[in-house]
Every structure is written in C-alpha cells, then in structure tokens.
Amino acid sequence: MRAAQFAGKLDGQDTGVKSRGRQLSDGGATARFYHEVSESHLLRIVRVDLKSPQFVYSLDEEALARAELMDGKLLLVTNVADLAxxxxxxxxxxxxxxxxxxxxxxxxxxxxxxxxxxxxxxxxxxxxxxxxxxxxxxxxxxLKLAGAQVSPERALEQLRAIQRHRVRINDAEPIDGISTIDANQAHLFQALKLPKPTRNAQMPLL
Known part of the structure; x- marks a missing residue:
C-alpha cells in the first residue's frame, strides 16, 4: 500500500537508513498521500489527518464495508415505489x-x-x-434474431453492392438484369425477411 511506503521511508529516515531520492518530511508525505487518495476517489474510506504534525491516516471501516458490498455492482434508484x-x-x-x-x-x-x-x-x-x-x-x-453477426450499417453496405443494369449490344434489344447475389447477401435478405430483388435475366459477369 502507498501509505506503508511513505511510513516506511519516514521510519527509515528516523533510524538513519538512507534511501533513494530526496528526504521526505511528514508534511510532504501527508500532502502527497492526500493527493493520491483524492485522485483515486477514496477520501470517504481513507481519512488523512491534515492537521497532525506527523503522517497519520486511518480507514473508515464502515465506509470500506459499504464499498466492498457495492464493488462491481450498479445501483439503480427510483422514486416509483410500486415497481418490482x-x-x-x-x-x-x-x-x-x-x-x-x-x-x-x-x-x-x-x-x-x-x-x-x-x-x-x-x-x-x-x-x-x-x-x-x-x-x-x-x-x-x-438481424439479431436470425443470428446474423452484422450491424444494420454493415448489412446495408453489403446489400448496396447489388445493382440493376441494362445492357444493349449493337442493335439488339436491351437486356435488364441485376448483379449476382452472393450467399451472404441472400442470407441477409432471409434474416431481414425481405424478398430478393426480382430480375428478368441473371447477369453473372457484373
């Protein structure tokens, strides 16, 4: 725990043990620890005594028990009393x-x-x-009920590739058709409960 590190360094300094970095005062340790506790949103649990000349802190056991009880849970609050x-x-x-x-x-x-x-x-x-x-x-x-692992945006992107064409070769009558519908597109039509586009002639080369 971070508090134990601060306390250990302060105790070591008092007994003459040298450590890396600048010496740490009680006030400096209190200020740094309070800042870290505040940044971690733990001030309701960890109480840092800012008025003490020494580095002093305590744990609010009741607040800690409440936090452990709610850990990983989402609390829903409503003013509608008759809702189950x-x-x-x-x-x-x-x-x-x-x-x-x-x-x-x-x-x-x-x-x-x-x-x-x-x-x-x-x-x-x-x-x-x-x-x-x-x-x-x-x-x-x-799409979800059909088990299709695509979003509506992705489904539209795939279906948008289907195009209707009209081709005329020389003076012959024009031929109308649509581009080939692949298996994924056919599955999307089925999932969306939509009929596949009708076509007069299949045009597999398009």
Missing part, C-alpha cells in the same frame, strides 16, 4: 436502448444539421429521420 425490481431493471435497459436510438439518429441517420427554414419542411425532415430510425431498429432486431 425486475421492472426497474427493464425500465433502465429500455432507457439505454432509447439512448442508443438517439446516437443512431445523430450518427448513422444524421438528423442534424437541418438546412431547412420553413416549419413544415423541418417537421418533414424530422419525421423522415424517425421513420428511418424505426427501420433501423427493425433491421437490428431481425
């Missing part, structure tokens, strides 16, 4: 899901900045973004 513990946890998880939705709105969907001035256009912009968020959440839910 499971309902409190479910509400907290729902809040986290809402926050993830707002992050998706601000990043992938890019709800801002808004370059509209008229109120109707601003409302239309926001409505389209929230519709996109609903689609995003449906995609995420269906």
């Amino acid at each position: 513990p499971k309902e409190v946890v479910a509400s907290y998880k729902a809040l986290a899901d809402i926050e993830r939705g707002f992050r998706a709105l601000k990043s992938e969907i890019e709800i801002a900045p808004v370059f509209h001035r008229l109120p109707d256009r601003i409302r239309a912009h926001a409505m389209l973004c929230f519709i996109a968020l609903i689609l995003y959440r449906v995609m995420r839910s269906r």
Whole structure:
C-alpha cells in the first residue's frame, strides 16, 4: 500500500537508513498521500489527518464495508415505489436502448444539421429521420434474431453492392438484369425477411 511506503521511508529516515531520492518530511508525505487518495476517489474510506504534525491516516471501516458490498455492482434508484425490481431493471435497459436510438439518429441517420427554414419542411425532415430510425431498429432486431453477426450499417453496405443494369449490344434489344447475389447477401435478405430483388435475366459477369 502507498501509505506503508511513505511510513516506511519516514521510519527509515528516523533510524538513519538512507534511501533513494530526496528526504521526505511528514508534511510532504501527508500532502502527497492526500493527493493520491483524492485522485483515486477514496477520501470517504481513507481519512488523512491534515492537521497532525506527523503522517497519520486511518480507514473508515464502515465506509470500506459499504464499498466492498457495492464493488462491481450498479445501483439503480427510483422514486416509483410500486415497481418490482425486475421492472426497474427493464425500465433502465429500455432507457439505454432509447439512448442508443438517439446516437443512431445523430450518427448513422444524421438528423442534424437541418438546412431547412420553413416549419413544415423541418417537421418533414424530422419525421423522415424517425421513420428511418424505426427501420433501423427493425433491421437490428431481425438481424439479431436470425443470428446474423452484422450491424444494420454493415448489412446495408453489403446489400448496396447489388445493382440493376441494362445492357444493349449493337442493335439488339436491351437486356435488364441485376448483379449476382452472393450467399451472404441472400442470407441477409432471409434474416431481414425481405424478398430478393426480382430480375428478368441473371447477369453473372457484373
């Protein structure tokens, strides 16, 4: 423990034992130890006596016991008395899901900045973004249920590679078709419960 190191150096100096570095005074040890305890957010447990002329500290056993009891745990506090513990946890998880939705709105969907001035256009912009968020959440839910280890962004990136083409050779009639759908893309259509794009002719060379 850091306190034992300070105390050991001070005791050694008193008995004439030389140590590396500059000599340490009780006041200096107290100030340095207090700073380290404060930086570690342990002032409620470790009490450093700043008024003592000697290096003195103590442990608040009750505060230490509370800290050990809560170590590694997340405490949820609510003012709704009629909620069962499971309902409190479910509400907290729902809040986290809402926050993830707002992050998706601000990043992938890019709800801002808004370059509209008229109120109707601003409302239309926001409505389209929230519709996109609903689609995003449906995609995420269906991909998760299907066991697909991809995000909605990655799924759209893979499906975006599918293209529809029209080819005309010399004076012949044009041929319409789409690029080949690989196994990963077919799996994504299945996971999202969407039909694969229809095609008039397969164009494997594209």
